[in-house]
Amino acid sequence: MALALPASVEVLAPATSANLGPGFDSLGLALQLYNRFSVVEGGVDPLLPEIEVLGPLGSGLERGADNLFFRAFATLFERQGEPLPAVRIRMQIHIPPGCGLGSSATAVIGGLVAANEWLRKREKAVSRDDLLDLAVEMEAGNHPDNVAPALLGGLVATTMMNGKVHAIKTPFPEALKAIIFTPTFPMDTVAGRGLLPASYTRTDVTFNTGRVALLLSALQMGKYEVIGEAMQDRLHQPYRQTLFPAMDSIIQAAKNAGAYGACLSGGGSSLIALASTRFSEILRAMQLTAREHGVEGTGRVLRADQNGARVLQTPRTRIRKEDSARYGDQFCWSPARPGAGKENMQSHATLVPEIAALLSAIQLRCVECSALYPPVEAQSSSATGLVPRYRCECGGVLDVELEFTLPKQVGMQGDEESWHLMERASNASAVGALWRQVFDERASSPPIWSISTDKLLLDYSGVWRYRELILPAPERYVITRPEGNTNLYPVGMENCPVGRIGHRQIGTYAGLELFFLKHEGENPSGSFKDRGMTAGVTMANMLGASAVACASTGNTSASLAAYAAQAGMRSIVFLPAGNVAAGKLAQTMAYGATTVQIEGDFDAAMQLVEQVCNELGIYLLNSLNPFRVEGQKAIGFELLQQLDWQAPDWLILPAGNLGNISAIGKAFRQAYDLSLITQIPRIAAIQAAGANPFYQSYQQQFQKRVSVKAYTVASAIKIGNPVSYARARAVIEACDGIVAQVTDEEILAAKEIIDRSGIGCEPASAATLAGAHKLVAEGVIKRDERVVGILTGNLLKDNVTGIPQQRNSAVVKPNLDAVRAMLVQ
């Protein structure tokens, strides 16, 4: 029996950037940053809505009948002659109000679209054109350039004709992103318009008309090099500059750092730059220049929203009562809480306070639409009262957001004052130095078992050493081997010690002078998966899960089984039958997992496990689980620390389900933001040619998501429809990365080099060296650049593929002559 949903409507409305320089009151672009509004029938007085605003950005918004969203909602009911219901409104505000990103347009459009959806059930809905006219009326009747893109999405050219709005939407080029700098101060649109002159000279008007024409054509024809000139304006920016004197310098800094063009966004105070690469450098340049002028602010890198405002559906699988009753005792988690009485099972609030506090500090943001969720939600229909979130309601994958808090170090006791001063220092490099010191001190204290404490064990783990940046879990809940601390082998022609002839062969084969291989196969269960699994199983432990599950090509299942066994949980793994290397299967079964072999490929197993976990209340630990990705970030932090925080030029790694790229890319980005490093490495993702959906998308500038029927000898990356596509795409775009493909023959040739060097790896890992070899030969990676390659799994995982089965092995009689005869052959 599924529960009935309450009468409600939920709308997502995108941010917009109006004007785009010369298109004053007539051009606007929708952006992938959203305010989310839900309206539920309830309350007493239709004219006095109950308004709840979530998120600190909305703290100053009106809460009563004069709230703009409510006014728009009520206006449409009035226009249609329908009685207004009493409602409760909830707003999740992600767009800073009054900062030139169309927050007021989201309120107007959101209110109208929500009302229209409500009226649809009464057959009183109006057309989109009518909604637009009404929206412009509500925005003082004179500028449609925010509300039109908020409703329609994309790039919109719009004007008023005889009191009616005319709007034409064109798709915005996928290759371009908007880099937005938002100062801490708002600029009121009405006040800003008051500064504009009543008339303009012909020179100024033709200056602008020519540039609008140029801008639209340049965007349409991909002639981005003229955007800088085309985004100039003489109709509003020069007048608004008096409210924001640093504006021109910041715009110039963005262009100097690689943006095609930049301008004031809407009525300000945000500035928008357009670029196809170097996003973080551009943002950093804008922030630094602003700071030089005494202006602080926040930065965002956003894609264009191509859809406009939309009514949200609720497709999430609901747990059927009979199923949770049937399986609840066997699988479901019972939240970690003081006292284990069943009476406490129905509420999130029954978690022990330290876990409840941790969870409330974490938000999950949708990679596709930016919607925010708590990591677990209370749901009375579930047997336990708790439901973890793995996906957004739009279907997108979720990313953990957590504010980082610098811990106080033992070595700094007694100097509390200077600690606080440093902590608040505006000098970013000083803060970076503090973080480095925290991690370096932890790395230098290996545990001594006789006096070991949990904390020392955590410091020694190559994941939990960075816990403030991953998951600041209370120590007693952490499930750790400990993992990480994997070797970083110097194998380049220059940086490999002369005597290590075998290792040097690797650098010679790649054609690289400064080359390192980080062997993640040296983790406890033999693959990089342990990094994510320690974080994922720790989260399962905090939630009191009794069963965990995943779909796997082998490494994930072995790792899950090992960590679940340590935590005393049941593990269930879904494997593509006949497609898992023997070593991995043996490990998984030895650790005690229930193995479900699917007659299908990994992608089929993945689909199934998600359904099963949702239905049966089992905690899902595929990389769809955002905490797994957080743990895997530690690969990035650890390799940076091993290089004394000198970021390499390139990171090369095999690409299958794309969780690793997502995680390491995120780690690099965060390390850069914390000033742990001063440059973000470029990432080269290497796919097997027979399992290359990401490569195919990349070849089409990511205009289309591709999936394939996968085939490759590298079974760990034999994936045709990668779960972390959206996350990985964002990483590749943000770091100016590339995606390449290598054939199975190239993979096996590279594997032989790595194996014969004495290091050894599983077939998928060798894609890294095969990729390096190819990219250096093609001149993409320069011979003298500093490169780190990731080996993902241990040689013993697959003891058949690419391993000589007969050569070098013979049975001889047990005497010297027989051995001599054999060796001189």
Ligand SMILES: Nc1ncnc2c1ncn2[C@@H]1O[C@H](COP(=O)(O)OP(=O)(O)OP(=O)(O)O)[C@@H](O)[C@H]1O
């Ligand atoms: N979610 C909301 N609910 C209700 N009112 C809102 C909401 N968001 C914005 N507003 C109203 O809109 C005002 C800001 O409008 P303003 O036009 O100055 O800025 P903007 O829309 O953010 O920027 P721009 O129009 O330049 O892109 C807020 O002060 C508030 O009154």
Ligand SMILES: N[C@@H](CCO)C(=O)O
């Ligand atoms: N075109 C408008 C956009 C702000 O809403 C202006 O510049 O005032």
